[in-house]
Amino acid sequence: MLTAKDIYGVCALPPTPCKEGDDGWDDPNSVDLEESALLVENLIRGGVGMIGFCGTTGECAALLYEEKRALADTAVRVARKRVPIFMGVTALGTKEVIRQMRGMKDIGVDGVFVGLPLWQTPTIENAVRFFADLSEAVPDMPVMIYANALFFKSAFPTAFWEGVARRAPTVVTTKVTYPIQNIIEDVKVAGHQINFMPGERTIYTFYRIFRDRMTALWSTSAGCCGPEVTVALMDAISRDDEKRVDEIWADLKSVPPFVPPGEWESFPYYNAQVEKWRATASGFVKAGPSRAPYYDLPEHWKRQAEAHGRAYAELRKKYVK
Numbered sequence: 637m638l639t640a641k642d643i644y645g646v647c648a649l650p651p652t653p654c655k656e657g658d659d660g661w662d663d664p665n666s667v668d669l670e671e672s673a674l675l676v677e678n679l680i681r682g683g684v685g686m687i688g689f690c691g692t693t694g695e696c697a698a699l700l701y702e703e704k705r706a707l708a709d710t711a712v713r714v715a716r717k718r719v720p721i722f723m724g725v726t727a728l729g730t731k732e733v734i735r736q737m738r739g740m741k742d743i744g745v746d747g748v749f750v751g752l753p754l755w756q757t758p759t760i761e762n763a764v765r766f767f768a769d770l771s772e773a774v775p776d777m778p779v780m781i782y783a784n785a786l787f788f789k790s791a792f793p794t795a796f797w798e799g800v801a802r803r804a805p806t807v808v809t810t811k812v813t814y815p816i817q818n819i820i821e822d823v824k825v826a827g828h829q830i831n832f833m834p835g836e837r838t839i840y841t842f843y844r845i846f847r848d849r850m851t852a853l854w855s856t857s858a859g860c861c862g863p864e865v866t867v868a869l870m871d872a873i874s875r876d877d878e879k880r881v882d883e884i885w886a887d888l889k890s891v892p893p894f895v896p897p898g899e900w901e902s903f904p905y906y907n908a909q910v911e912k913w914r915a916t917a918s919g920f921v922k923a924g925p926s927r928a929p930y931y932d933l934p935e936h937w938k939r940q941a942e943a944h945g946r947a948y949a950e951l952r953k954k955y956v957k
Contacts, residue, residue, distance in 0.1 A: 638720060638747055638778040643809045643831040644851045644874075645685020646866050647722075650675055650859030651908075651915050652694045652707060654924030661928045667703050669710045671922050676714040676721075678920070682863035685852065685870075687711065688749050690724030691782060691811070693856045693911040697726075698927035701736055705743060712744045720746035722780050728755055730766060734773045741777050747808070751782035757789045764799035771806040778808045781830075785814035786904055794821045801826035809833060811854045820845065839869070840885055848876040860915035860923070861948040864955040891951055894944035896936055909933040910941050917945025918952075 653668035653675065679687055689711060690696040690704055699707075704723060711721045723745045725736035730753065737748050752758050752766060770779055781800070783792045790796070792814040800807050809831040812819070816838055823832055823846075833854045834842035842850055850873055858866040865888060872880035894914040895903055903910070908930045915923040926933075 637776050637806075638808055640808050640827075640829055640831040642720070643686065643833070646683070646858050646863055646870050647686045647688050647809075647811070647833055647852060647854040648679050648684040648858040648863055648866075649688045649691050649693055649811075649854055649856045650679065650921065651912055651923040652690060652699065653922060654695075654912075654927055656924055659925040659927045659931075664700055665703065665706070666927060667699070667707050668922070668924060669706060671924075672707055672710050673714045675921050676711050679859065679863055680715065680718050682858075683867035684719060684858060684863045686720040686722060686746075687715070687859070688722040688724070688780065688811070688854070691749055692784070692787065692907050693859065694724060695908050695927050695930075696724040698908070698930060701739070704736070705739060708740055708743045708745050717746075722747040722749045722778075724749040724782070726751040726782065727753070729753055730769050734770065737770065737774045737777055741774060747778035747780055749780045749782055749811075751784060752788040752790060754788070760793065760795050760799065763790060763796055764803055767800050767804035767807055771804045775806060777806060779804070779806050781807055781810040783810045783812055783814050791815065792822075794818050794825060797822045797826040797830065801829045805829070809852070811835065812838065816841065839873075840881075843873050843881060848874065850874075856911060857948065860911055860920065861918035861945060862920040862952045862956075864952055864957070865948075868955050887951055887954070891947045892940070892944050894941045896940045899937075906930075906933050906937055910937055913938050913941035914945040914948070917942040918949045919945075920949070920952075 653671035655668045658666040708723045723740050725748045727733045833852045835854050855866045869884040909926045912923045912926045
């Protein structure tokens with residue numbers, strides 16, 4: 637079973653390809669499995685360390701369990717254990733999450749990607765107990781916590797990480813998407829068990845704090861637009877090559893943002909949609925349309941995402957070997 641020490645490199649978080657015309661509520665087999673297989677192969681060839689399907693960008697909430705199973709089966713067969721495959725199984729309650737975890741285990745995925753249940757606002761006690769229950773129910777299934785403060789109604793304070801490290805031994809990593817002012821304390825209480833992976837908005841800050849102790853990061857850009865730039869960045873970080881880190885970081889910052897300037901507060905409304913637009917514009921993956929109910933995307937958001945995708949594709953040429 638994977639441990640925190642096995643989590644390294646870039647964790648790519650891709651969209652789930654959708655067949656054209658199959659994005660409606662009445663389409664029970666929307667996943668483009670042929671494109672998904674090509675996506676997995678291209679991510680592995682591009683150097684990622686792991687792949688996490690069915691997060692927010694991966695439209696976890698818009699997919700049937702059966703569709704996620706079909707995607708998982710395709711990903712596992714194509715990956716052939718070259719990199720770990722994590723599948724998102726976030727649901728409204730503990731029993732449904734466990735049911736999906738067991739199903740994914742039978743398929744052969746390497747781990748699951750789980751956010752907090754999405755009904756009541758979680759207390760620290762029931763948030764910790766939730767992950768403790770997952771460890772008890774499926775003791776041989778590694779868990780990545782989807783620690784997104786915005787979507788999961790928790791600030792993920794240090795007390796949460798202390799509790800998880802003490803009571804949920806199968807939690808081996810986390811996608812850090814919460815305020816990181818206490819990250820040193822979080823890592824101190826749980827870093828022996830949990831690999832804290834920063835994302836695209838906090839990578840540089842993490843590097844400055846942890847230097848060569850930082851072994852992994854997550855990236856939706858890698859999954860949507862191609863992994864090579866982020867893989868090069870993680871390689872420079874792992875060698876603590878500060879000059880190279882700064883060079884690659886400057887390249888990434890030169891790409892126009894995929895969210896219109898000044899409108900980041902609206903990102904939660906358009907997350908899946910705008911990720912699909914930039915992915916398609918980049919040419920890296922045929923992401924297809926976004927699924928019901930998340931259809932709407934303002935025209936100026938589309939234009940911004942397209943400009944970003946094209947610019948990222950140009951930057952990627954510099955890093956493709």
